[in-house]
Amino acid sequence: MTDGCDSAPGGGLKGDVWDVACGSIEANLVRYVCDYGKCFALYVKPTYKLTRLLGVFKMPPKRLLSHYKIDTQRNRLLVVSCNAEDMLLPRSNFTFYEYDSNFKLLQRKEFNISDHLMIHDWAFTDTHYILFANRIKLDIAGSMTAVCGLSPMISALSVNPSKPTCPIYLLPRFSDERTENWDWRVPVDAPSQLWLMHISNAFQERDGNGNSEIRIHASTCSYQWFDFQKMFGYNWQSGKLDPSFMNLEEDDKDLLPRLVQVSINLDASGNCQKCSVEPINKWSKPSDFPVINPAFSGTKNKYTYAATSSGSRRALPHFPFDTLVKLNASSNSIRTWSVGSRRFIGEPIFVPKGDEEDDGYILVVEYSVSIQRCYLVILNARRIGEAGALVARLEVPKHLNFPLGFHGFWTTHK
Incomplete structure (x- = not known):
């Protein structure tokens, strides 16, 4: 059975045939997420249904998705949670939360998909x-x-x-x-x-x-x-x-x-x-990790940045990525910036500087295979594809490393 509804904070999911096979557990979840200089705290305390298998896998009953969103037009933090047991069952339960900058829960909506x-x-x-x-x-x-x-x-x-x-x-x-x-x-x-x-x-x-x-x-x-x-x-x-x-x-x-x-x-x-x-x-060309200026999330935007491959390597031509691409949806123009030989990059992060959409910086981690070191690269977003795009290239201490597929968000302190 599939249904969706607005739920008050603390309300549990409605039971279905799969819940009969589940035990109940009281779960407290506290998560902190920071963005735009403001720290959002997520506190959830409902009763959730949890399959006994989760005791074997040692998984929490509610899991936040890796990606959260900022609605800058309404100044809201948007996050989604799913039920851990749904990974093993033919149903999917999603709960969307919207918070203001003072951590007040403005809205919670649940959707159950069969x-x-x-x-x-x-x-x-x-x-x-x-x-x-x-x-x-x-x-x-x-x-x-x-x-x-x-x-x-x-x-x-x-x-x-x-x-x-x-x-x-x-x-x-x-x-x-x-x-x-x-x-x-x-x-x-x-x-x-x-x-x-x-x-x-x-x-x-x-x-x-x-x-x-x-x-x-x-x-x-x-x-x-x-x-x-x-x-x-x-x-x-x-x-x-x-x-x-x-x-x-x-x-x-x-x-x-x-x-x-x-x-x-x-x-x-x-x-x-x-x-x-x-x-x-x-x-x-094969590409992943597309990002935009977060101030334009949910509204029409012009520029998209992503990690891609130049295709210049004879071995491993498509991955790891070695190029940043900037796509202009208005003019259909394409600009790129690439690292050197035997170097590759991870996910780009946009750092706003001014009010214009591409007025800011791109942060990206560069991996140097030959010496097994990481660098934090700072690029001028407006000058991608032009001379002077590279603002700084900072060496990361050798005992530190960034994993492939590392997700990050920029936060300012004002």
């Missing part, structure tokens, strides 16, 4: 929370080895490519007349099978008749390529990194992560009329 999903990143607009349905299934053999402590928890899961399309859930952020007759339980089907990696932004534009278009900028890959146990080429058994997994033959490179724009056209009642997927600025 599908087995793995959500890492998500998006929001003025009217919607947006979830791409990365569909998964239980791996029986992997579950047994995980329970026995012979493999990590992720071994219990595998991708589920049974649908040729990508379901996208447009969840109502607020209750109004437009959402009363609209069934959010019916997802929009993107016309290609996409596994969502990361989202840089989503925004919505309306015409005079109430029709609207939602545009989502993201990195996606193929279900055929994605592998929970080999991401970034990391081997948990040996503890070593073999990035050859992230590189495919030229004929198969379309399976790798790339930047796309998903456009969804809705009528005045919120019904989908059309959904399309196309490369951003026709950029076709």
Whole structure:
């Protein structure tokens, strides 16, 4: 059964057939997140249903998604939690929280989706929370080895490519007349099978008749390529990194992560009329970790920055990434900045400086393979692709290191 509702803080989830098999546990979750010089505290104390298997995996009953969002127009922190047991059950429960700068809970909404999903990143607009349905299934053999402590928890899961399309859930952020007759339980089907990696932004534009278009900028890959146990080429058994997994033959490179724009056209009642997927600025090289100036989150933006590959290496041509790309959605122009030989980069972070969208800096970690050192690189966002883009390159102490796929956010202190 699928249902969604506004819930008061402290309210538990409604029971269903899967809850009968679960025990109850009282959970306290305190998390602190800082951004824009303000520290947001998350405190949740409801009663949650927890499968007995979680005792084996030693997982908390509620888990926050890795990515949170800042709605600068409303000055709100947006976060999402999911139920840990849903990783093993054919249902997905998501709770969205919105806080003001004083940690006051302004809104909490729960959505229960009757599908087995793995959500890492998500998006929001003025009217919607947006979830791409990365569909998964239980791996029986992997579950047994995980329970026995012979493999990590992720071994219990595998991708589920049974649908040729990508379901996208447009969840109502607020209750109004437009959402009363609209069934959010019916997802929009993107016309290609996409596994969502990361989202840089989503925004919505309306015409005079109430029709609207939602545009989502993201990195996606193929279900055929994605592998929970080999991401970034990391081997948990040996503890070593073999990035050859992230590189495919030229004929198969379309399976790798790339930047796309998903456009969804809705009528005045919120019904989908059309959904399309196309490369951003026709950029076709493998790319991931797209970011924007966070002050423009949820609104129409012009610039997107991402880690990508120059393709100049004969060995490992697609990954690790060695280039930063700046995409201009207005002019369709593309600018890049690259590191030297046998060096590569991680996820870029935008640091706002002024009011203009590209007035700021890009922080990115540079890895030097030959000497096994890390550097913190600071780039002038406006001068990407021009002389003088490099502002500073700071050596990180040798005993420190940044892992691949490291996520970060910039915070100021005023």
